[in-house]
Amino acid sequence: MNSYQNKNKKISINNVSKSYDGTKILDNISMDVYEGEFVSILGPSGCGKSTIFNLICNLTGTDSGDINVNGKISYMYQKDLLLPYKTIIDNVALPLILNKKSKKEAKEIVNPYFKVFGLSGYENKYPNELSGGMKQRANFLRTYINSDDIMLLDEPFGALDSITKLSMQRWLLEVKGRVNSTIILITHDIDEAIMLSNRIYVISQKPASVKKEFIVNKTDNNDKKMEQVIKLKNEILSLL
Numbered sequence: 001m002n003s004y005q006n007k008n009k010k011i012s013i014n015n016v017s018k019s020y021d022g023t024k025i026l027d028n029i030s031m032d033v034y035e036g037e038f039v040s041i042l043g044p045s046g047c048g049k050s051t052i053f054n055l056i057c058n059l060t061g062t063d064s065g066d067i068n069v070n071g072k073i074s075y076m077y078q079k080d081l082l083l084p085y086k087t088i089i090d091n092v093a094l095p096l097i098l099n100k101k102s103k104k105e106a107k108e109i110v111n112p113y114f115k116v117f118g119l120s121g122y123e124n125k126y127p128n129e130l131s132g133g134m135k136q137r138a139n140f141l142r143t144y145i146n147s148d149d150i151m152l153l154d155e156p157f158g159a160l161d162s163i164t165k166l167s168m169q170r171w172l173l174e175v176k177g178r179v180n181s182t183i184i185l186i187t188h189d190i191d192e193a194i195m196l197s198n199r200i201y202v203i204s205q206k207p208a209s210v211k212k213e214f215i216v217n218k219t220d221n222n223d224k225k226m227e228q229v230i231k232l233k234n235e236i237l238s239l240l
């Protein structure tokens with residue numbers, strides 16, 4: 001158990017199974033996520049990870065089992081999905097404008113977050129003027145503006161080169177230290193899951209079931225940290 005598991009449960013997935021066209025995708029999955037926690041779902045490509053998010057968002061229904069969500073969800077995809085003809089600030093303000101705020105008011109609300117999310121100076125640029133990493137920061141900020149309560153991140157750094165990816169992972173860790181959002185990350189990158197998460201659910205090949213749940217102990221002692229990471233990585237690798 002980690003310290004978050006004493007807090008409110010934000011999402012609980014109970015014995016959920018799901019098939020598409022007669023093929024079982026998810027087999028009796030159970031997971032819980034607590035307030036302020038960063039949880040990763042780690043599994044091989046195509047095993048059904050995005051299907052779990054689609055079920056959480058009610059974009060599709062379960063065949064059996066149930067899902068309880070306690071809060072407002074936002075969902076960030078791997079692709080940035082920024083509108084090319086709108087400036088970054090207009091893109092980020094979009095969820096508020098869709099929620100009936102005036103354009104002026106929406107911009108005033110989002111403006112201070114540009115500094116917090118390392119996007120100062122990019123407010124009036126267009127998406128094609130930004131690097132892949134900066135676009136994903138803007139995408140993350142727009143997701144956060146949509147809801148800072150529960151954020152679902154579906155391989156947000158999957159399309160980035162490895163150096164940008166590492167700097168974005170560090171950036172996300174730092175941002176997470178400043179916000180109290182509950183975050184669930186889908187990834188097939190073991191290092192990413194260990195670096196960012198408080199807890200990791202390792203899931204199997206299709207039909208996906210939970211193979212094991214790991215708590216990632218955070219320590220400031222670098223030697224101990226390295227030792228723990230190697231041990232955890234080996235344990236996870238042996239399951240995949």
Ligand SMILES: Nc1ncnc2c1ncn2[C@@H]1O[C@H](COP(=O)(O)OP(=O)(O)OP(=O)(O)O)[C@@H](O)[C@H]1O
Nearest residue numbers: 020021025044045046047048049050051052188206
């Ligand atoms: N709406 C749908 N109709 C039919 N089959 C689907 C549908 N959505 C997903 N699937 C199938 O379910 C399986 C799991 O897909 P899903 O996208 O959930 O996996 P994933 O683990 O997120 O994949 P990846 O790591 O490649 O993003 C795939 O075989 C996919 O073809």
